[in-house]
Amino acid sequence: MKNTFIARNPSVLWFLAGLAIFTILVTIMSEATGFGLISTSFLKTLGKTLCLCLVAIAMDVVWGYCGILSLGHFAFFGIGGYAIGMWLMYARTEGIVLTSLKANALPPTATEITDAIGGQIFGVVGSSDFPMIWAFSHSLPLQLLAVILVPGVLALVFGWLAFRSRVTGVYLSILTQAMTLALSLYFFQNDTGLRGNNGLSGLQNIPGLEDQSQAVVSLWFFWASAIALALGYVLFAYVVSGKFGSVIRAIRDNEARVRFLGYHVEHYKLFVFTLTAMIAGVAGALYYPQAGIINPAEIAPIASIYLAVWVAIGGRGRLYGAVIGAALVSLLSSWFTGGSAPNINLGFYVIKWTDWWLVLLGLSFVLVTLFFPKGIGGIFDALAKKTPPNREGDFGPDKGAWRNEEGEPS
Amino acid sequence: MSTLLEVSGVSVTFDGFRAINNLSIQIAEPELRAVIGPNGAGKTTFMDIVTGKTKPDEGRVVFGDRGDSLLGMSESQIAQAGIGRKFQKPTVFEAQTVRENIAMALKNKRGPFDVLLRRKTENREDRIRAISDEIGLTDALDQQSGSLSHGQKQWLEIGMLLAQDPRLLLVDEPAAGMTPAEREHTTDLLVRAAKTRAVVVVEHDMEFVRRLNCKVTVLHEGSVLAEGSLDHVTKNKDVVDVYLGR
Numbered sequence: 001m002k003n004t005f006i007a008r009n010p011s012v013l014w015f016l017a018g019l020a021i022f023t024i025l026v027t028i029m030s031e032a033t034g035f036g037l038i039s040t041s042f043l044k045t046l047g048k049t050l051c052l053c054l055v056a057i058a059m060d061v062v063w064g065y066c067g068i069l070s071l072g073h074f075a076f077f078g079i080g081g082y083a084i085g086m087w088l089m090y091a092r093t094e095g096i097v098l099t100s101l102k103a104n105a106l107p108p109t110a111t112e113i114t115d116a117i118g119g120q121i122f123g124v125v126g127s128s129d130f131p132m133i134w135a136f137s138h139s140l141p142l143q144l145l146a147v148i149l150v151p152g153v154l155a156l157v158f159g160w161l162a163f164r165s166r167v168t169g170v171y172l173s174i175l176t177q178a179m180t181l182a183l184s185l186y187f188f189q190n191d192t193g194l195r196g197n198n199g200l201s202g203l204q205n206i207p208g209l210e211d212q213s214q215a216v217v218s219l220w221f222f223w224a225s226a227i228a229l230a231l232g233y234v235l236f237a238y239v240v241s242g243k244f245g246s247v248i249r250a251i252r253d254n255e256a257r258v259r260f261l262g263y264h265v266e267h268y269k270l271f272v273f274t275l276t277a278m279i280a281g282v283a284g285a286l287y288y289p290q291a292g293i294i295n296p297a298e299i300a301p302i303a304s305i306y307l308a309v310w311v312a313i314g315g316r317g318r319l320y321g322a323v324i325g326a327a328l329v330s331l332l333s334s335w336f337t338g339g340s341a342p343n344i345n346l347g348f349y350v351i352k353w354t355d356w357w358l359v360l361l362g363l364s365f366v367l368v369t370l371f372f373p374k375g376i377g378g379i380f381d382a383l384a385k386k387t388p389p390n391r392e393g394d395f396g397p398d399k400g401a402w403r404n405e406e407g408e409p410s
Numbered sequence: 411m412s413t414l415l416e417v418s419g420v421s422v423t424f425d426g427f428r429a430i431n432n433l434s435i436q437i438a439e440p441e442l443r444a445v446i447g448p449n450g451a452g453k454t455t456f457m458d459i460v461t462g463k464t465k466p467d468e469g470r471v472v473f474g475d476r477g478d479s480l481l482g483m484s485e486s487q488i489a490q491a492g493i494g495r496k497f498q499k500p501t502v503f504e505a506q507t508v509r510e511n512i513a514m515a516l517k518n519k520r521g522p523f524d525v526l527l528r529r530k531t532e533n534r535e536d537r538i539r540a541i542s543d544e545i546g547l548t549d550a551l552d553q554q555s556g557s558l559s560h561g562q563k564q565w566l567e568i569g570m571l572l573a574q575d576p577r578l579l580l581v582d583e584p585a586a587g588m589t590p591a592e593r594e595h596t597t598d599l600l601v602r603a604a605k606t607r608a609v610v611v612v613e614h615d616m617e618f619v620r621r622l623n624c625k626v627t628v629l630h631e632g633s634v635l636a637e638g639s640l641d642h643v644t645k646n647k648d649v650v651d652v653y654l655g656r
């Protein structure tokens with residue numbers, strides 16, 4: 001089975017090979033192995049980029065293949081980050097508290113320990129009680145489960161309500177934005193018990209790995225991100241390649257017609273929406289320990305819109321396109337906004353990239369949509385020197401349908 | 411021969427316009443039935459009602475041995491119950507190959523998990539081959555269906571209908587855009603299909619209907635104007651009036 005799957009999807013092999021070479025090169029050049037050509041902070045950026053690529057391919061499956069323009073997948077990403085962040089904070093604070101209480105004459109009671117941890121974590125929001133939402137934070141396995149289950153259940157319930165009432169197109173996108181906005185406001189509130197706008201911090205310190213330097217820990221996270229991306233890529237390539245892929249692409253282009261073939265379109269959408277939400281959660285759980293901090297601003301609606309922009313620039317409906325789009329745009333973005341890009345002095349005006357980057361991004365998005373609808377991924381089509389067949393009109397009547405210009409040459 | 415589909419007393423109003431007016435039609439299994447009528451008579455709307463696309467304001471639509479009502483069912487449930495449809499404007503999935511289009515239509519379990527985990531089988535390949543031979547698209551199996559000609563898309567949609575293996579086939583204007591030879595082939599195919607199942611064909615072309623050599627129902631302004639053999643209905647004074655236009 002494996003053989004035929006790879007044989008039918010040669011791009012998977014190319015991708016895995018490319019990713020492996022990249023990982024090895026970065027490893028050799030990292031500080032942990034001694035060469036130190038890549039600083040630890042840049043290594044973290046690269047690791048985070050791999051996580052963004054993972055959430056981007058999830059977005060590509062839900063939008064590029066299934067036609068659901070979800071503007072909420074970054075919220076699932078953030079939830080994954082919060083889920084792992086809660087354990088990281090709890091476990092680390094517990095370690096600190098235990099060491100400091102050791103000095104006491106009497107061994108501390110369990111309540112004393114919990115109170116001390118609570119005081120440490122929630123001091124910033126003027127509280128010391130553990131809210132309900134932290135009930136499982138002491139347990140790594142349970143919080144890991146939450147990384148997958150919370151986004152999954154949320155997507156399942158939201159998707160069930162939305163798809164069942166046949167909300168599609170722009171209205172569905174607006175609904176997902178509303179969900180994202182509601183979530184970010186919820187996370188912002190102090191009452192929620194997630195430290196309001198302070199968010200969770202110190203996530204780069206992994207409990208149990210205190211003896212290791214950040215250079216080493218970062219490298220491990222980089223590897224974990226690469227493995228997750230590889231597995232995610234194979235999983236999604238499997239999902240979109242066979243008959244299942246055929247059905248969801250058909251739903252993207254003309255969902256009414258798919259119904260008349262006897263497929264319950266809602267079930268397929270729900271499946272794809274939920275699966276991609278869960279993978280987005282995993283990507284977030286790997287991202288935020290490398291970022292070190294997560295706060296509700298990360299979940300803001302705009303983040304999910306960026307995700308769609310990456311996929312569009314990379315070329316939707318092509319997994320490698322999503323990877324290229326996410327990697328390129330997010331790396332460029334940190335270059336421009338990080339102040340590394342040289343300002344351009346026009347004499348009468350100085351273009352500061354920290355201010356103008358968003359304008360540049362917006363402009364490239366418009367240009368790509370207008371002139372390169374297949375995105376950067378489409379370059380591969382051009383390299384294969386295929387000429388598109390002579391046909392007219394879009395690939396289906398639906399809002400999310402592939403436009404004629406996006407099509408794959410046969 | 412038993413009744414497979416029974417439509418009785420069905421009416422549909424679009425913004426105050428009565429497109430279907432107290433329509434009653436019975437289709438047996440097996441049976442071949444032609445439905446004719448002037449533009450706007452309600453032929454396509456009749457199919458929309460049976461397949462669940464349009465909900466009627468009143469009336470009954472029952473299907474199958476147990477006489478289940480189709481009115482509470484979704485489009486996909488109706489299709490799974492055994493009703494297949496070919497649209498007036500050929501609608502195939504243009505971004506996909508002919509093979510993928512047929513494979514999607516093949517009668518198989520339709521759930522997401524069934525579809526995700528199913529392996530390609532020899533049997534499936536054989537069935538796709540048999541259907542593509544029937545519709546003359548074997549050479550185009552790996553071609554994107556968006557690049558097919560109008561007539562070929564018609565064929566592909568007929569092929570998808572056969573792949574579904576439904577008990578009732580609703581075929582809306584199958585011969586549009588076909589050459590005379592292809593039309594003949596289509597009639598053969600439909601006549602053969604109707605040996606084991608119910609087939610309802612909407613067609614404007616009288617020659618085509620004559621070759622089907624079956625019972626004809628004439629629709630006009632949303633209800634049945636006449637029913638019987640083609641010769642019988644063409645002699646009917648009302649039908650002559652409608653077609654010649656008073």
Ligand SMILES: Nc1ncnc2c1ncn2[C@@H]1O[C@H](COP(=O)(O)OP(=O)(O)OP(=O)(O)O)[C@@H](O)[C@H]1O
Nearest residue numbers: 424425429447448449450451452453454455456498
């Ligand atoms: N969704 C709709 N909304 C409003 N009016 C509709 C709708 N569907 C059909 N109609 C109207 O109902 C009438 C019957 O249409 P229908 O498509 O069933 O005719 P038909 O017999 O198939 O005609 P033709 O031979 O041209 O295909 C037409 O007057 C049409 O304009």
Ligand SMILES: [Mg+2]
Nearest residue numbers: 453454455498
């Ligand atoms: Mg019609």
